Amino acid sequence: MxxxxxxxxxxxxxxxxxxxxxxxxxxxxxxxxxxxxxxxxxxxxxxxxxxxxxxxxxxxxxxxxxxxxxxxxxxxxxxxxxxxxxxxxxxxxxxxxxxxxxxxxxxxxxxxxxxEYIEGISGVDLTGGMYERAAEELGRFQGKLYAEQPAFLQNMTNLSEVGYMKNFYLHYRSWNRVYDYIRSDDCDIPKHLCKMLIDVDESAEEIFNRIEKLPIVLCHRDFWVTNIIYTDGNIILIDWDTTGWGYLGEDMASLIADDADIEHMVEYYHRCIPAYYKGFSEFADISHITDNCIYEMILLLFGYRLVEGYMDAGAGDKLQETDDERTLHLRTLQKIFEMRNEQ
Incomplete structure (x- = not known):
């Protein structure tokens, strides 16, 4: 230190x-x-x-x-x-x-x-209204940058690349430990959840073709509740070390699914995406976008990560903690499955 x-x-x-x-x-x-x-x-x-x-x-x-x-x-x-x-x-x-x-x-x-030290509400204490506000404010910020294209930002060399999400997904998919597990007879993740992930693998090329038609925006890429601080009606965002160019909606996938508020996950999916699009639309016309691909982004970014977490929890020594963690990952996957049924 x-x-x-x-x-x-x-x-x-x-x-x-x-x-x-x-x-x-x-x-x-x-x-x-x-x-x-x-x-x-x-x-x-x-x-x-x-x-x-x-x-x-x-x-x-x-x-x-x-x-x-x-x-x-x-x-x-x-x-x-x-x-x-x-x-x-x-x-x-x-x-x-x-x-x-x-x-x-x-x-x-x-x-x-x-x-600056910020005092405010963060993490699990964020309410649904605060989630929605964070989504709208991020959309507004990204829309402004998208419309104005600040020259210095275009010239910055140390930004993560547009293909980061795709590389991240392909890296996980090439890992036999998780890829083979959801396809094996030994897998005790419910079959409908395994099929959800396998379907994404089989449709990945088509999914990325759709995603790559979306606007390219400046993504925070770590837009989850621990990095969001709500104070006096304003949003303070910390930890900008993964920031770079990506596709409209990537950060919403993180807000909804990264260490999610599982009980309200489907609700926040329905609340935050319109709020995000509303903020972005103040600066850019995106009325032609009818397929936001955020559900698919959630699976690409978090599907195999949740499988990995489930498997790692299964290797734990403390039985109660192991069961709790495994249940948490399964419940998150189940909520993602429920999102698909409501699209």
Whole structure:
């Protein structure tokens, strides 16, 4: 874990608090999120030049170099974004945390990002209305970028590629462990759920032909409840390290199915997609799109992942936890199946 330098901290706090800070004490605790990075809440009391004291909270995200499958530059993408003009594209109602300082240690291949601490509602505490608001705000943001085509964004080199979803799916499909399992006699996933996944494999070429007719937009690609913070009616979105070009609706697949609110999954499928399209339509005419392909995207992105999770849970030592996890994955697959019946 990188140590916090007193000189850096006073510089950052001076920027954040708008007054010269001469010293500050430090307390840290890990925050959830940042799956492959180290995210800490840094708190304490900062001292000003006139002897005043200010209580502060700030987030420090440290990221060491690593290679995500088919996206090797993702480890430094948030650093690149915060160094760019990207922040100017946001609005009060949809934005990322404000950044006060970024550093790159070239020798260690490590980035540090000092950013605003956001207090709000996130994760399992999000309500249906908040899901819907997040979907609409994302659609509005993507629609604006789609319509305006900011030149600097078109020229950014460190963005994940349009084919990321396809590569992700094909990578999973080529993995014999999951591919063979749903086709084997030993598989204890209900047959109708296995058939749902097998049908996607058999129709994959046709599905991607349909998806590739959709508009190409800037996708967050990790648009799930833990990265969404609802505060004062606004949406703050964190963890931009997988961001890149993709197809309209990819992020809705994540919102609906990634660590889903299973009880409301089908409801949110019906609520969030119209909200998303409504937001996007404020900037671009997409009335000709009658096939949004989001159901298929959910299966492409999460079908085999859920099978993998089910299989891994089956290898656990704690019987109760294993049963609970396996049930969770099966229930998620079942809800996806129910979506198909309601299309």
């Amino acid at each position: 990188s140590e916090i330098k007193a000189e850096t901290l006073t510089q950052v706090l001076s920027q954040m608090l708008g007054t010269k800070i001469i010293s500050a004490d430090i307390r840290t605790k890990p925050l959830h999120g940042g799956t492959v990075g180290n995210v800490r809440l840094v708190t304490g009391i900062a001292k000003t030049t006139d002897g005043g004291e200010i209580t502060y909270k700030i987030v420090l995200k440290t990221q060491k170099k690593w290679e995500r499958y088919s996206d090797p530059g993702s480890w430094r993408r948030e650093y690149d974004f915060y160094k760019s003009s990207f922040g100017a594209l946001f609005t009060e109602s949809f934005r990322w945390p404000e950044c006060y300082h970024v550093e790159m240690n070239e020798e260690e291949n490590e980035t540090q990002i000092w950013m």
